[in-house]
Amino acid sequence: MDIQTSLEKRIAQHIAALTLQHLTRSNLVRDDIASDDPLLWVWQQPDRVVLIVNPLRVKNLDALTRPRFTHHLGTVLQGRRIVVTNHRGLFLQVGYYPEPVRELQARPLDLSAQPSALAVPIGMTARGSLWLTLTELDAVLIGGARRMGKTNLLHTWITALLQGAHARLILFDGKGGVEFARYANRARVRVVTDKLSPALGELFAEMHTRFDALKAARVASLAEYNRGRGEGARLERIALIVDELAYALDEPGVENVLVDLTARGGAVGIHPILATQRPSSDVITPRLKGNLVTRIALPVPDRASSMVVLDRAGAESIAKTPGRLLISHGARIVEAQAFFASGEGRAANDASGQPSAVSGRLSEREACVARAAIERGRFVIREIAEATGERLEYVNDLAKKWQLLGYLTEVKRNAQGHKLGRDITPALASALRN
Ligand SMILES: Nc1ncnc2c1ncn2[C@@H]1O[C@H](COP(=O)(O)OP(=O)(O)OP(=O)(O)O)[C@@H](O)[C@H]1O
Numbered sequence: 001m002d003i004q005t006s007l008e009k010r011i012a013q014h015i016a017a018l019t020l021q022h023l024t025r026s027n028l029v030r031d032d033i034a035s036d037d038p039l040l041w042v043w044q045q046p047d048r049v050v051l052i053v054n055p056l057r058v059k060n061l062d063a064l065t066r067p068r069f070t071h072h073l074g075t076v077l078q079g080r081r082i083v084v085t086n087h088r089g090l091f092l093q094v095g096y097y098p099e100p101v102r103e104l105q106a107r108p109l110d111l112s113a114q115p116s117a118l119a120v121p122i123g124m125t126a127r128g129s130l131w132l133t134l135t136e137l138d139a140v141l142i143g144g145a146r147r148m149g150k151t152n153l154l155h156t157w158i159t160a161l162l163q164g165a166h167a168r169l170i171l172f173d174g175k176g177g178v179e180f181a182r183y184a185n186r187a188r189v190r191v192v193t194d195k196l197s198p199a200l201g202e203l204f205a206e207m208h209t210r211f212d213a214l215k216a217a218r219v220a221s222l223a224e225y226n227r228g229r230g231e232g233a234r235l236e237r238i239a240l241i242v243d244e245l246a247y248a249l250d251e252p253g254v255e256n257v258l259v260d261l262t263a264r265g266g267a268v269g270i271h272p273i274l275a276t277q278r279p280s281s282d283v284i285t286p287r288l289k290g291n292l293v294t295r296i297a298l299p300v301p302d303r304a305s306s307m308v309v310l311d312r313a314g315a316e317s318i319a320k321t322p323g324r325l326l327i328s329h330g331a332r333i334v335e336a337q338a339f340f341a342s343g344e345g346r347a348a349n350d351a352s353g354q355p356s357a358v359s360g361r362l363s364e365r366e367a368c369v370a371r372a373a374i375e376r377g378r379f380v381i382r383e384i385a386e387a388t389g390e391r392l393e394y395v396n397d398l399a400k401k402w403q404l405l406g407y408l409t410e411v412k413r414n415a416q417g418h419k420l421g422r423d424i425t426p427a428l429a430s431a432l433r434n
């Protein structure tokens with residue numbers, strides 16, 4: 001017997017002993033019959049151990065199939081996965097090793113994972129990475145103590161929206177340009193380092209122009225308005241990103257306009273995203289807060305601050321690590337670890353004093369697929385998978401993502417309805433060049 005199997009044999013015996021103990025403690029073992037038969041038979045499989053329960057020695061077989069039992073036994077067995085089946089005998093199948101707990105570790109932002117042009121990264125959660133679109137977020141309040149990663153989170157959002165190239169950005173930099181000046185030369189971006197009110201005034205006027213446009217077109221939403229309109233005629237979503245709300249509010253009148261934009265802007269594609277280091281009710285007034293439907297709290301010093309940001313306690317007790325956050329979105333509250341802004345969002349201006357270009361538009365693996373597609377002039381999943389040696393699922397997922405990003409068209413069909421694959425758009429070549 002090799003070392004591995006002997007180790008697994010020991011683990012199987014350990015699992016059986018703990019299970020036996022748990023059954024006894026849960027008062028499920030019949031003590032009114034004297035029997036030499038064991039309570040459990042142990043049957044080893046390559047990836048798990050199967051415990052076959054002797055039905056004559058258990059008081060209530062049904063109790064073993066209830067989720068409550070599995071849950072308790074899972075705890076006793078240190079988080080191992082348990083599957084109970086009750087077909088021609090009752091079987092408890094237990095993995096040899098506990099399920100790995102996914103650590104919420106800081107990771108660099110991978111822009112190639114962006115699922116759609118308007119999606120921004122929230123971070124890594126216990127269930128994998130979480131991205132939400134600007135439309136889903138609607139209007140956002142971000143609060144957190146000093147140096148806990150508010151600006152970093154905003155950088156990850158800005159670089160994602162720049163890559164998507166579907167939204168206009170107005171960036172207010174409370175630190176006078178230290179943080180956002182690097183985006184100033186980018187298309188669709190306006191950086192405000194001094195007074196916010198002129199930009200806010202224009203945005204307010206734009207909101208009204210948009211309301212009028214929707215009314216004239218007899219439609220109720222931006223999506224309806226944009227349907228069927230060409231690139232130039234569409235109304236782009238606008239993210240108004242304010243880093244340090246307290247500074248912006250120093251100017252008289254700003255709060256009133258922000259309240260109005262937050263209350264009504266969503267319907268016409270205007271999305272305020274307001275970050276503050278001072279989660280107190282004199283900065284985040286109830287008037288302003290009411291319509292900021294998505295709330296994100298990075299670590300805060302006390303329960304009161306958590307109440308201001310999230311309307312509930314919790315943010316005072318998450319790990320005091322930069323980027324750790326709680327997001328309250330819809331009825332859900334999720335803990336995540338924000339990605340670390342990489343590329344443009346991290347590096348300050350390069351040696352030439354020019355802002356550096358967005359790096360990592362395509363990963364090396366994606367670039368390979370892109371080259372194969374451009375060589376062929378068409379994107380047929382089977383052909384591309386064959387040419388690059390990639391798995392079909394990977395190529396298929398990539399095709400869907402690139403379709404969303406506008407790098408590929410939808411699947412074309414011939415007159416008989418047979419699929420011909422997707423066409424490549426110039427955006428793919430441009431993503432490859434970057
Ligand atoms: N998600 C993250 N992963 C790893 N490190 C991070 C993360 N977010 C922030 N940091 C680190 O923490 C430091 C502070 O981050 P950041 O400037 O974003 O915080 P802040 O809350 O905006 O601070 P301030 O209150 O001074 O404006 C950064 O220099 C960065 O190195």
Ligand SMILES: [Mg+2]
Nearest residue numbers: 150151152243
């Ligand atoms: Mg900051």
